[in-house]
Amino acid sequence: MSDETNDMEQENQKFELNFILNSLNSEKVELNIGETLFKEGESNDYVFFILEGSIKVLKSKWVIGITYPLEFVGITSCLSETSNYTFSSKALERSIVLKIRKMDFKNLLMKNSTFCKQIIEILCARIKLTDFKTKNYIExxxxxxxxxxxxxxxxxxxxxxxxxxxxxxxxxxxxxxxxxxxxxxxxxxxxxxxxxxxxxxxxxxxxxxxxxxxxxxxx
Amino acid sequence: MKRKSIDIPSCDNCKNSKDFFCNLSEPEKQIISEKKGDNFYKKGQVIFYEGNHANGLFCLYDGKVKLTKLGKDGKEQIIRFSKDGDILGYRSLLSNEPYHATATAMEDSYICTISKEKFLTVIEDNPKLSFKVIQLLSKDLKGAEQHLIDVAQKSVKERIAESLLLLQTTFGYLADNRTINIQMSRSEIADMAGTTTESTIRTLAQLNEKNIIELNGKNIVINDMKELIKCSNSYD
Known part of the structure; x- marks a missing residue:
């Protein structure tokens, strides 16, 4: 797929996701460079959707990856049975995120099949990338x-x-x-x-x- | 591929029905069951290959399966295991991509096949099942991220200890409550831990010497769980 087609698809996705998420009672949060979004061990009450900038995701001192606009942070903690974040996250640059309550996020998943499909795509892509990164380390x-x-x-x-x-x-x-x-x-x-x-x-x-x-x- | 005909029940009578498909209504389970294929795979037989076109979902009725990816040097890397009730191939169906890994039976296994169309139709019509898929994917992602951290940050000994713990968590114990309920070769454990067979043999021998584990051919007995967890340096 060409870069232009990719960009167009991303723009469409962004519009759709924004439209869906703005229907929730979510809050826009601005972060300065280095500012913590949440710490490992804190209660996982929110999921965050990145609108601008980039967020570093860490486990203890280890950086799992960097997340960019159109991506979620805190999604695995939110969907798991644990009540705490299992990772920390910090802004790598000046960033704006949408702060969504966990219950609202889960309710939206249960009601909106378009949103479900988007999340499924995002999770599939993340797993693929993570497996690829692991392969990178080993090989x-x-x-x-x-x-x-x-x-x-x-x-x-x-x-x-x-x-x-x-x-x-x-x-x-x-x-x-x-x-x-x-x-x-x-x-x-x-x-x-x-x-x-x-x-x-x-x-x-x-x-x-x-x-x-x-x-x-x-x- | 099809070795012998076995009496796998329909989905509504399946012993594993408390797992993935439990959110389906009876009519939906019947739809799934209608054109479900049942297959027997001998130990070592491949269920699907990495890179092949994904045309079905596999539900593991009975047995054990490993999922592997092929490295640049032709070496296999074990990325995941599946046990009774687990479904395989769903990620490829959902993302409309070829199978991401090769699935191989680790022991004689009985597997049901559900067509791609049926699976996607049932997901589309059932929000609770979609949510369950998302939870499964989320769990897979968490597992993949933990594996990444282990490979990148942990020493060989820690990774091997972590691999043994993962095997115990996934497959449990045999009736003696000490022997891990799966037989793995040294090279398979090496593939899991992302290291060489030689390092694996050496590390297992060290753990055996300290009586943390006991090696009994391909069987591994855990004598000291606390110490094994300490060796793995697990965060959670």
């Missing part, structure tokens, strides 16, 4: 692990160029590699003209296809 070299996270967390700017705002510290948390190792790898990627890092630390992907090809190489 790949440290360079490939970093490339995987760079590619996964990059987005397209208005000129069609892929970039990521994540810092070496973020990649370290995502890959389990040391910050020193990450910086060394990023420097090597820059020397090979695969990426470019500007003074603000933004990483631009210069050769996305080549990076994807390195990722497919056997160990």
């Amino acid at each position: 790949n070299t440290s360079k490939q692990r970093l490339l995987f996270e760079i590619l996964l967390n990059s987005k397209k700017d208005l000129e069609g160029q892929y970039f990521t705002n994540l810092l070496p510290e973020d990649f370290s948390e995502l890959t389990g590699l040391s910050i020193r190792n990450i910086k060394k790898q990023l420097n090597e990627l820059q020397i090979k003209n695969l990426i470019e890092i500007n003074t603000a630390g933004v990483i631009t992907l210069l050769e996305k296809e080549k990076m994807e090809s390195i990722l497919r190489e056997k160990r």
Whole structure:
């Protein structure tokens, strides 16, 4: 599927989900960079839907992943039998989320089949990604692990160029590699003209296809 | 694939009916039962392959199944297990994608097959069943995320201990209340833990020496559950 078709589908989904969720008595919450959304162990009274920005999801000190607009945070805790969040979450950048009461979310699932389908799609995609990430850890070299996270967390700017705002510290948390190792790898990627890092630390992907090809190489 | 005809009852009389399909009404269970296929799979036989077109849902009436993904180097990675009452292949049907993993019988197993169309129709018409699917997916996601953390963060010993605990939680014990109710080869345990067979053999021998477990061929006896949990460094 082309990038343009993907973008259009995402826009349609966003409109649909927004429309459905705005019918609930939900609250918009703004978060500054680094601000905690919820902590592991707290009572799981809410599910959060990301409207803007990005949220880091952590288990103890380990970053499971980063969630972006159109995604939910806290969904597995909400649907499980536990009464507490089993993960923590923090804003990676300035973000806006929709705060939905757990009961409202569950009631909506029971009544609205369109919403159910959307959630099913989201969960299926997340499981697929998580299995893929696990495979990445087991099979790949440290360079490939970093490339995987760079590619996964990059987005397209208005000129069609892929970039990521994540810092070496973020990649370290995502890959389990040391910050020193990450910086060394990023420097090597820059020397090979695969990426470019500007003074603000933004990483631009210069050769996305080549990076994807390195990722497919056997160990 | 079909080895012998067995007497699996209809869905409304199934011994596992308290699980996934319990929210169906009697007429809905009859619809599912109508064109349900029953198959026997010998130990080691493949039920479906990763990458194959998903055309049916599989319901495990009796037996044990492992789900594996193939790595770049041709090595298998065990991602999940299924026991009596579990359904397989639903994620592929729901996301309209090929099967995400290969399902293989770990012992002689009896499996019912339900067509994709019937399954999706029943889900569409039954909000409670849709909700149950979502809860299943959510549980799978939680399991997948925990596995990711284990592989990325834990040492080999911790991962192997965690794998043994997972086996015990999934399949329970035999009648002696100490032997895990599944036989796994060392290489299968290695696949689960994301490590080599050599490391697995070494670690199991260490746990055996400390009398935390007892190795009895392919059977594993848990002598000291508390100590095994400590070795796994589990968060929950």
